[in-house]
Amino acid sequence: MTSDDFDRLQSLMASRAGFRLSRDRLHLAEHRLGPVARREGFDSVDLMLAALWEKPVASLGWAVIEALLNSETWFRRDRTTFDIFADELLPALTKARPGGHVRLWSAGCASGQEPYSLAMAALEAGASVEIVATDLSQKALDKARSGSYTGFEIQRGLRAHTMLRWFEPFDETWVARPELRSAVQFSRANLLDEPVGEARFDVILCRHVLTDVEPARRGQVIDGLERQLVDDGCLFLGPDETLDGDTLAFRPVHGRKGLFVKSPASLRRAA
Numbered sequence: 126m127t128s129d130d131f132d133r134l135q136s137l138m139a140s141r142a143g144f145r146l147s148r149d150r151l152h153l154a155e156h157r158l159g160p161v162a163r164r165e166g167f168d169s170v171d172l173m174l175a176a177l178w179e180k181p182v183a184s185l186g187w188a189v190i191e192a193l194l195n196s197e198t199w200f201r202r203d204r205t206t207f208d209i210f211a212d213e214l215l216p217a218l219t220k221a222r223p224g225g226h227v228r229l230w231s232a233g234c235a236s237g238q239e240p241y242s243l244a245m246a247a248l249e250a251g252a253s254v255e256i257v258a259t260d261l262s263q264k265a266l267d268k269a270r271s272g273s274y275t276g277f278e279i280q281r282g283l284r285a286h287t288m289l290r291w292f293e294p295f296d297e298t299w300v301a302r303p304e305l306r307s308a309v310q311f312s313r314a315n316l317l318d319e320p321v322g323e324a325r326f327d328v329i330l331c332r333h334v335l336t337d338v339e340p341a342r343r344g345q346v347i348d349g350l351e352r353q354l355v356d357d358g359c360l361f362l363g364p365d366e367t368l369d370g371d372t373l374a375f376r377p378v379h380g381r382k383g384l385f386v387k388s389p390a391s392l393r394r395a396a
Contacts, residue, residue: 200282237269259314272301
């Protein structure tokens with residue numbers, strides 16, 4: 126892969142998906158694009174990229190973008206987040222919402238471990254929840270919908286009794302039980318797109334996503350999240366992620382790393 130190819134990849138990622146591709150990921154990019162090139166019938170990554178630059182094809186462009194997305198995740202990642210959700214937010218929201226029904230959105234769900242972690246907490250509490258999980262990668266979503274994970278993936282973040290309660294062995298994998306799979310609605314979505322529909326969410330998790338978003342696009346993504354969050358709802362980012370300088374729409378919750386609520390200025394604007 127030439128330096129010019131990498132520069133073009135950076136532009137493609139930024140313009141179509143809003144994500145940045147740092148130069149230290151050059152070798153990772155070559156590694157991830159190899160299977161895409163073979164699947165698309167090219168003898169090398171260089172030939173695939175040359176064809177893409179000569180005649181941009183939407184399907185090939187998205188295949189390249191999806192291969193380069195950061196899809197690392199695991200069950201109950203940043204466990205404190207899920208403790209706060211299960212012990213504090215879910216009980217409070219269940220009491221406050223009509224019929225006790227709570228709507229959750231896992232934005233940038235990758236291969237599904239985050240929304241399934243939410244579903245396990247809600248089902249164990251007997252709560253009425255609707256969980257929507259979205260990602261830009263169709264490959265990641267296909268895996269998430271299958272609910273099938275390797276032994277390494279299933280043990281990464283789950284204690285043994287939880288694993289046995291919600292997953293069953295199948296060949297060399299562990300598959301989520303039907304009750305768990307049916308609790309999550311997976312769909313493809315680009316966080317740069319305008320929100321679809323008027324329904325809003327009580328809790329949004331968009332964790333470890335903004336870190337990879339182009340600085341010029343972060344405000345656009347955050348504004349979209351704000352519009353889809355109810356006025357008294359909560360936004361979870363990663364525990365080390367902040368919104369300093371990106372928006373005045375949210376303020377952090379003291380003592381709860383990564384947790385944000387709408388700011389008074391945002392609420393006045395909405396009114």
